[in-house]
Amino acid sequence: GAGVSQSPSNKVTEKGKDVELRCDPISGHTALYWYRQRLGQGLEFLIYFQGNSAPDKSGLPSDRFSAERTGESVSTLTIQRTQQEDSAVYLCASSLQPGLAGKETQYFGPGTRLLVL
Amino acid sequence: DQQVKQNSPSLSVQEGRISILNCDYTNSMFDYFLWYKKYPAEGPTFLISISSIKDKNEDGRFTVFLNKSAKHLSLHIVPSQPGDSAVYFCAASAKETSGSRLTFGEGTQLTVNP
Numbered sequence: 001g002a003g004v005s006q007s008p009s010n011k012v013t014e015k016g017k018d019v020e021l022r023c024d025p026i027s028g029h030t031a032l033y034w035y036r037q038r039l040g041q042g043l044e045f046l047i048y049f050q051g052n053s054a055p056d057k058s059g060l061p062s063d064r065f066s067a068e069r070t071g072e073s074v075s076t077l078t079i080q081r082t083q084q085e086d087s088a089v090y091l092c093a094s095s096l097q098p099g100l101a102g103k104e105t106q107y108f109g110p111g112t113r114l115l116v117l
Numbered sequence: 118d119q120q121v122k123q124n125s126p127s128l129s130v131q132e133g134r135i136s137i138l139n140c141d142y143t144n145s146m147f148d149y150f151l152w153y154k155k156y157p158a159e160g161p162t163f164l165i166s167i168s169s170i171k172d173k174n175e176d177g178r179f180t181v182f183l184n185k186s187a188k189h190l191s192l193h194i195v196p197s198q199p200g201d202s203a204v205y206f207c208a209a210s211a212k213e214t215s216g217s218r219l220t221f222g223e224g225t226q227l228t229v230n231p
Contacts, residue, residue: 042221043219045220056218108153110160
């Protein structure tokens with residue numbers, strides 16, 4: 001399909017383990033975002049990539065969280081030494097390059113449901 | 118600090134009637150507002166947006182109203198259909214923030230009864 005894809009769709013892990021989540025954005029979309037949705041809450045911004053610019057990491061909750069993006073394609077979000085409070089749905093979104101007005105519609109993937117036991 | 122708030126966690130309406138979902142924000146730097154719709158086990162899908170230079174935007178059955186002085190926006194769905202049953206998220210962005218980084222409300226579960 002032509003949409004944003006994420007893998008795995010579900011992940012159960014033990015506390016203290018590392019996990020890696022993957023996002024494939026829509027082809028041609030230079031902007032990529034990661035969000036997190038905890039149970040009963042809204043989406044929480046984590047990190048933003050735009051082309052070759054330095055990513056905006058201001059939303060990452062701790063240094064256990066990191067993300068990388070290969071050029072303008074795949075991105076991986078890594079959570080080291082997972083904790084139970086990391087349990088959430090992790091959503092990736094992509095968009096065309098934000099213009100002068102800074103507004104481009106973000107298209108979301110289906111998310112990865114992470115459960116830390 | 119919750120900058121975007123949706124105070125109603127749920128709303129139930131009858132098919133054919135109007136659904137009104139509300140959203141309040143506190144950050145006066147927000148200049149673009151969006152509504153997303155989310156079905157279970159799927160990612161949010163974009164529904165409608167409005168720039169702060171407007172007070173109304175309409176797209177078919179969906180209309181978004183913005184009251185900047187009250188820092189309030191609402192989504193009207195007329196007529197409501199059972200397929201509209203989903204969680205609706207209000208979101209906002211500020212020109213000064215990087216890209217189109219969005220700040221989301223907590224969501225409102227809309228149920229449209231046949």
